[in-house]
Amino acid sequence: MAVIKTEVRAGAYYDSAFLMQLQRSLAGLPGIQDAGVVMGTESNKELLAHINLVSPELQAAKPDDLVIVVRGETEAAALEALGKVDELISQRKSSAPEREMRALSLETADQRFPGAAWTLISVAGRYAAGVARDALRRGKHVFLFSDNVPVEEEIELKKISSEKGLLVMGPDCGTAMIGGIGLGFANKIRKGPIGIVAAAGTGLQHVASRIHQLGSGITYGIGTGGRDLSEKVGATTFRQGIDILSRDPETKVIVLVSKPPAPKVAEEVLQMAKRAGKPVVVSMVSRPVNARRVGNLHFATTMDEAAELAVALVKGVSGKTEDLKLERFASGQRYLRGLFSGGTLAYEAQYILQNYLPKVWANAPLNKENKLPNSFVSQEHTIVDLGEDEFTVGRLHPMMDNELRIRRLMEEANDPSVAVIMLDVVIGFGSHPDPASELAPAIAKAKETAAKAGRYLEVVAVVTGTDEDPQDLNKQIELLKGAGAWVSTSNEEMVSYAGRLLEALNSAEQAGVPAFTPADLSVLQKPLAAINLGLESFAANLEAQEAPVVHVEWRPPAGGNEKLISILEKMKAK
């Protein structure tokens, strides 16, 4: 019958790579059925219980204890295995690769290798914030792999780093790619024109890998840790990442990857992304997509789609920024008035405008809070569907009769707060035989009225129909254009153009300075050099990528005594 034996070593600290290696060595010994080597945390006890490695000693162990449990076929086999633990530990030490660059503390590492701009930290969570603070004090960017770091510590670290123009990627940041070098878990991705900011580790790896598979490559992969997009942390690192990629001349397209952020934070991040000056692909997994495109933002439903979009966008990037000619408008002109004959077109317009304007009133609104109190009187941004029953009972539909719409057009044109009037012109059998012949003179007159009052009125129109319709699509378009209207056959294109225009007119004052010190791009552009604390394999990975690294043989300060650690911290801060 199988026998379980347990050894507990109090207060011993080993990293998790070591624990795994020891566990495997023990499990491979003759007569041993299974082995567990863990720190004595509650969840580890559960894990071992699940594979039937339970003992009273394990149950009594504390989180700081190293616990070794073996199940032998006989008591002798189990005891023999435990007897080999010291030997296995020393074997492992001697088999560790020799490296020239080793140090016993961050301080000595920094002295010996002052060129290292980066610090990789993967020590146990309760020690990680202290080490990170130390690295920031030394002016280093931090890649913080450790998890189980309290959120208050994260907030404090990011306050320090953002003031100093430094990045804290993490905590719980699985991956990052800087200057072609992968940190933590990272794939070998070719250099290319796409920059990624990600609050999702395997998300970043997956999108970057797909970009590589599709033949393109990346400039930076900036990880932030998942909690960065919580309301408490407020996307500090995420916003720094967008800022860096906006300024980096090699980055032509930006990709944002995350689980859905806190709604307020998502809004802030997207507002910032709108001002990035380059195309931004947004992949906030499980956040419903309301538009494929909003200005420079392109929305993806999956990470795979995000990679495809980014690669496609690189090919199309013109480098030109759209000139909305805002200077044509008088101050005070800021509102939209949409006068539709087609209900679905009016509805879709409201739907698309959600991405640009905080509120659009309508007689047939998307949500009842947006219901226009009086359909005959516009207010702020308004879209009126003149085909609704209230306008058509006993009268002709506005697709047949332009009269009501032309009256309303003139009213709106006289309103000094109106900047854009939006129309649809639906032709075909059943519709007015030549709507543009009536609408075009009205548009010209409306624009003239505004011009006489010192304003500029933009009239945008979508024409729905075909070249085979009795009214002839192209003739209708030419007439409307001749009157000075901006015309498209795509409702999406027209509404999006108007949305960008109105958003710009309404948010001229919004663009402020970022609430952080911009990171120094020249430091990020230098070949990556780093100090590593925690998992040795992370140092080995950097060496494999030919990035210079010093590995610190880190041990918890003051033997892990928390009171002493706190005193040491306070002394350093002075």
Place this chain on the structure above:
Amino acid sequence: MAVIKTEVRAGAYYDSAFLMQLQRSLAGLPGIQDAGVVMGTESNKELLAHINLVSPELQAAKPDDLVIVVRGETEAAALEALGKVDELISQRKSSAPEREMRALSLETADQRFPGAAWTLISVAGRYAAGVARDALRRGKHVFLFSDNVPVEEEIELKKISSEKGLLVMGPDCGTAMIGGIGLGFANKIRKGPIGIVAAAGTGLQHVASRIHQLGSGITYGIGTGGRDLSEKVGATTFRQGIDILSRDPETKVIVLVSKPPAPKVAEEVLQMAKRAGKPVVVSMVSRPVNARRVGNLHFATTMDEAAELAVALVKGVSGKTEDLKLERFASGQRYLRGLFSGGTLAYEAQYILQNYLPKVWANAPLNKENKLPNSFVSQEHTIVDLGEDEFTVGRLHPMMDNELRIRRLMEEANDPSVAVIMLDVVIGFGSHPDPASELAPAIAKAKETAAKAGRYLEVVAVVTGTDEDPQDLNKQIELLKGAGAWVSTSNEEMVSYAGRLLEALNSAEQAGVPAFTPADLSVLQKPLAAINLGLESFAANLEAQEAPVVHVEWRPPAGGNEKLISILEKMKAK
């Protein structure tokens, strides 16, 4: 000073085209500033008030009254204009185009033109249901343009029509296209391989026009009226439309267009669309998009995108249906077990699976209702992120250490209810040096275990990484495939494949007979011939398209007396 004069003609019925013509004629008379000719409804009174045409007589008018209001520069001019009303009415009558095919009732029209399979109805709303019932009795499809038809009438009409295998498109259906002929408001669209069902009039026109503009064309454009997708009406016509397009051999791609339906109805309609046997593009304007593709369903964020997608899909249609080889699975095998190392990949998998499975349990769920009670024990469909803290405190991450995942894989393989096991394999620096060398034998063993028990176990895997990673993407893929796994480098592709498989395994019993008599395709395929009641222009449009039509000089039965109408109705029903 301007003077307003009003004339009220009690109980007179005229269609709205007539009202507009009379109004314009009056407004064009010398000395007349403005004129209004409307039926005396409340909203018409409001409309006239808004353009300053108010009078006590107008206020006192009833909905059945014809009200003529003029504002003259002088009282004489106003009175003179009113004096010309009879003359204008008679002028208009004599200028109406002569047509051979005219009748005074639906009955005589049907007798003279029995080949007409269609009836177009645009009479005033309160009479429309009666006329439609009459047309259905005569075995005709109905295009019901009239609005203000009570919902109870719509439900009753559609009950009759769906039992008879007839369509009632509407009420409030603005457009339809049958056999290349447009009904109501309709564009001239070339014939082509795309069929449309739309609960949105200008939506149908816009999508069809865009398809034409993009060089393709349509088979049918089936309008349903917006209320068809309400819970009360239950999408009767919409479902008939999908059924027709599914069976029509000329239709290669189906497009569905609507405002967002009642959630329950949307679900039913999409379930039916999944069984259409051809690609279906879904454009439910403002319904958030959670996937670009779900099986044969392709989701668009705008109508313009829907048209683009449909045209692109036509080119790619292979005509082949995917063979999921369901017969390999034993009865009772129906559940998914996803064992992930990458948190974001696990999260996205749940997100994508929402489109295929009613509920997926997870230790890191999308919504807390889906929280797996015990992370160590799977139930029904389950996705476990083994990289969550509960599994990793003091242990190596599953991207570095496959042990825990392999144990779990074996547990799941032994569960006779499991059909699919899903894995991610994330390679790169930091990850296990050769994960497939450990996972592949485990997968082979798991499949063997199931096979020995008379089951088939599908193991699907996504590999994230590149050909330049130390583990080599292609080598990892080959190893996994060698063990019998289904492998992709796209998470979306893998999860969607598994989703289709699991949906099919779980819904074999779902597919039932539609709750309606299928429409006779051969009738729909015949050249369109119709009887028109209501707006004369609709008959003229059909003539312009060279479709034979009889126009009925329709007048309200029993002089509009509702009591008498109701008695007549009852007599007919016998």
